[in-house]
Amino acid sequence: MLGKGEFGRIRDLLAPLTGRGAFDLEDDAGVLSGKPGHEIVVTTDTIVAGVHFFNGEPPEDVAAKLLRVNLSDLAAMGTNPICYTLNWSLPSSYNDEWVTSFCAGLKVQQEIFGIHLLGGDSTSTPGPACFTATLFGLVPRGQILRRAGSKLGETIFVSGTIGDGALGLLAAQGMLADLDKVLVQNLIRRYRIPEPRIRLGLALRGRASAAADISDGLLADIGHLTEIAGLGAEIKMSEIPLSYGARNALAENSELWQVIVGGGDDYELVFTGESDLADSLFNTGVNVTAIGKITAEPRVRLVGANGTVMQVNKEGYCHS
Amino acid sequence: MLGKGEFGRIRDLLAPLTGRGAFDLEDDAGVLSGKPGHEIVVTTDTIVAGVHFFNGEPPEDVAAKLLRVNLSDLAAMGTNPICYTLNWSLPSSYNDEWVTSFCAGLKVQQEIFGIHLLGGDSTSTPGPACFTATLFGLVPRGQILRRAGSKLGETIFVSGTIGDGALGLLAAQGMLADLDKVLVQNLIRRYRIPEPRIRLGLALRGRASAAADISDGLLADIGHLTEIAGLGAEIKMSEIPLSYGARNALAENSELWQVIVGGGDDYELVFTGESDLADSLFNTGVNVTAIGKITAEPRVRLVGANGTVMQVNKEGYCHS
Numbered sequence: 328m329l330g331k332g333e334f335g336r337i338r339d340l341l342a343p344l345t346g347r348g349a350f351d352l353e354d355d356a357g358v359l360s361g362k363p364g365h366e367i368v369v370t371t372d373t374i375v376a377g378v379h380f381f382n383g384e385p386p387e388d389v390a391a392k393l394l395r396v397n398l399s400d401l402a403a404m405g406t407n408p409i410c411y412t413l414n415w416s417l418p419s420s421y422n423d424e425w426v427t428s429f430c431a432g433l434k435v436q437q438e439i440f441g442i443h444l445l446g447g448d449s450t451s452t453p454g455p456a457c458f459t460a461t462l463f464g465l466v467p468r469g470q471i472l473r474r475a476g477s478k479l480g481e482t483i484f485v486s487g488t489i490g491d492g493a494l495g496l497l498a499a500q501g502m503l504a505d506l507d508k509v510l511v512q513n514l515i516r517r518y519r520i521p522e523p524r525i526r527l528g529l530a531l532r533g534r535a536s537a538a539a540d541i542s543d544g545l546l547a548d549i550g551h552l553t554e555i556a557g558l559g560a561e562i563k564m565s566e567i568p569l570s571y572g573a574r575n576a577l578a579e580n581s582e583l584w585q586v587i588v589g590g591g592d593d594y595e596l597v598f599t600g601e602s603d604l605a606d607s608l609f610n611t612g613v614n615v616t617a618i619g620k621i622t623a624e625p626r627v628r629l630v631g632a633n634g635t636v637m638q639v640n641k642e643g644y645c646h647s
Numbered sequence: 648m649l650g651k652g653e654f655g656r657i658r659d660l661l662a663p664l665t666g667r668g669a670f671d672l673e674d675d676a677g678v679l680s681g682k683p684g685h686e687i688v689v690t691t692d693t694i695v696a697g698v699h700f701f702n703g704e705p706p707e708d709v710a711a712k713l714l715r716v717n718l719s720d721l722a723a724m725g726t727n728p729i730c731y732t733l734n735w736s737l738p739s740s741y742n743d744e745w746v747t748s749f750c751a752g753l754k755v756q757q758e759i760f761g762i763h764l765l766g767g768d769s770t771s772t773p774g775p776a777c778f779t780a781t782l783f784g785l786v787p788r789g790q791i792l793r794r795a796g797s798k799l800g801e802t803i804f805v806s807g808t809i810g811d812g813a814l815g816l817l818a819a820q821g822m823l824a825d826l827d828k829v830l831v832q833n834l835i836r837r838y839r840i841p842e843p844r845i846r847l848g849l850a851l852r853g854r855a856s857a858a859a860d861i862s863d864g865l866l867a868d869i870g871h872l873t874e875i876a877g878l879g880a881e882i883k884m885s886e887i888p889l890s891y892g893a894r895n896a897l898a899e900n901s902e903l904w905q906v907i908v909g910g911g912d913d914y915e916l917v918f919t920g921e922s923d924l925a926d927s928l929f930n931t932g933v934n935v936t937a938i939g940k941i942t943a944e945p946r947v948r949l950v951g952a953n954g955t956v957m958q959v960n961k962e963g964y965c966h967s
Contacts (some may be wrong), residue, residue, distance in 0.1 A: 354794050355860070356690035357722040361681040366878045369765060370676035370812045371781065374735045375772045400675040439769055445689060452695045454774020461691065461781045473721045474674050555673055
């Protein structure tokens with residue numbers, strides 16, 4: 328192999344990213360330290376070039392997305408992130424320059440989220456680049472937030488704004504050409520670089536009855552919560568918080584509602600609890616909005632401003 | 648997607664493989680339970696179709712290889728395996744039938760090694776199938792076996808027989824055509840289904856000064872041990888334990904020595920310690936053979952029967 332080779336990349340680019348338990352990557356395994364009274368939470372996500380990120384995407388953004396989609400899962404579980412393992416399978420076109428920028432991107436994210444590299448594996452592939460990160464975090468025993476737990480009559484909340492991820496994907500594909508260029512760039516940014524709601528997740532421990540991050544789409548992820556609980560949900564379309572970009576996109580094309588409630592990649596949190604739950608979350612740095620209620624009927628109903636109902640089933644959503 | 652779809656596969660094929668901490672895969676994360684006085688060891692390996700296993704390989708064998716290469720890393724660290732996470736990126740040609748057989752293969756390995764599934768991620772890919780497993784195990788605090796620790800004058804041991812993995816790869820590629828068909832099948836089997844030396848690894852705790860599994864090749868992996876220690880090694884070619892198949896292959900072509908000491912995929916353990924170390928390992932179910940000594944000169948020397956020396960450097964090995 329030209330360039331640094333596998334061992335050179337490990338020594339020069341990956342070993343400097345390590346911390347406690349990684350043995351400077353001298354071994355094929357690392358040691359995870361627990362904490363008395365805490366549980367270790369594990370989550371893992373894979374991203375594939377051309378599927379989860381664009382070929383030609385800046386390597387720093389690929390690194391950010393890889394870690395952030397995993398951090399979002401930890402946020403949804405009320406977990407404090409600690410460290411991660413990294414597996415990459417790279418085609419030969421991902422040269423030392425690409426990998427160096429990717430590792431610089433990892434370093435930036437590590438500093439933002441206070442995490443370090445514990446270990447991993449690097450292989451070659453004749454196919455598209457494929458990255459897996461497995462994230463580890465700590466949560467006080469018995470306080471983990473789960474998808475199961477929503478109760479009848481509880482309020483459903485979301486963080487931030489909804490639909491920007493899916494609209495950002497459309498925008499990146501050139502399908503929101505009528506929209507202002509700055510708004511387009513902001514939406515694309517939301518798709519590329521999710522914002523894991525770690526602080527909010529920590530604040531939800533002991534307060535929310537259930538939580539998930541929105542990766543499959545708002546209605547689908549609410550459906551995951553209610554299905555486990557054997558319950559349903561009624562969501563008011565008018566209450567769903569939208570960004571300025573999303574509102575402008577909707578003004579151009581009202582059909583985009585389907586993308587907003589059905590698309591994925593928002594990485595906001597959806598959670599349930601008492602109606603005054605939001606009052607205790609004001610210092611988490613993110614807006615929280617009540618968008619509906621947990622209902623007895625086991626399906627997710629989306630009620631429009633004019634009283635129309637869009638109904639959701641397991642395969643997605645459809646007009647009823 | 649035709650067939651079960653992602654959620655159907657998770658519910659029908661993966662959820663039945665789970666155990667403690669996996670929440671029946673209802674959540675995007677699992678909980679790893681520690682044990683008082685123990686550390687959690689983490690290792691991860693990725694295998695790619697066409698690189699680490701053959702396209703068309705039986706799915707049960709792919710499952711076995713995926714878990715066993717990781718279990719071999721835990722064995723080398725003296726670690727008791729507990730559970731694992733699984734990420735797969737599959738092209739559409741890997742249909743429900745393939746995945747069902749793959750999961751049946753996982754189940755078989757889980758029962759052999761006493762492990763369960765904790766969580767994972769499934770994605771699609773336009774490229775070759777790519778699997779990542781991340782294995783977790785427990786080791787009493789401070790007793791982990793590491794690559795670092797070999798001391799001057801210590802004896803170097805290996806388990807089992809050496810070279811069968813690399814010869815098996817050659818055999819599978821049809822390059823050992825003169826060899827008896829049964830021997831060819833045995834060698835291919837060694838390449839496809841490694842035998843992680845878990846019991847031996849547990850027995851080495853507190854006894855061996857350093858250990859590694861042989862995945863890069865005997866001389867390369869000895870080089871990793873000695874380089875970390877700032878020392879070298881002298882290996883006697885005549886002492887390297889060979890299988891009946893390897894001896895027959897060598898009889899046909901003496902150049903295969905280079906494959907035996909340079910090739911990878913044996914997944915035997917190489918370790919260092921006092922010269923009588925092997926005496927305490929007789930009940931581990933695997934032969935242990937002394938093949939050389941740790942030396943002061945920082946390089947790995949392979950001494951042939953006739954006194955010739957093959958010298959090894961970081962890039963591999965070469966005649967000196």
